[in-house]
Amino acid sequence: MNASEYGNIPQNRENIYIVGFLNKKHYDRFDFPEPIELNKKITGFIDINIRVMRNITTQKTIISFMMSLKKK
DSSP states (O other), X not given: OBGXXXXXXXXXXXXXXXXOOSOHHHHXXXXXXXXXXXXXXXXXXXXXXHHHHHHXXXXXXXXXXXXXXXXX
């Protein structure tokens, strides 16, 4: 079973479930759940603005460091 098919979470996480029964009547009534259609994308879970701001901050830090080296 893959988590992306049973929780509408866009990740590929395969799991193995072993189901055992002591009673044949319960076994006959058991069905694994039907897969849920995935309708979300990973981008819906990532805040792009935060990612962009981190990149800008990192770039400014690198430029600032490089400029300080040139001054020496």
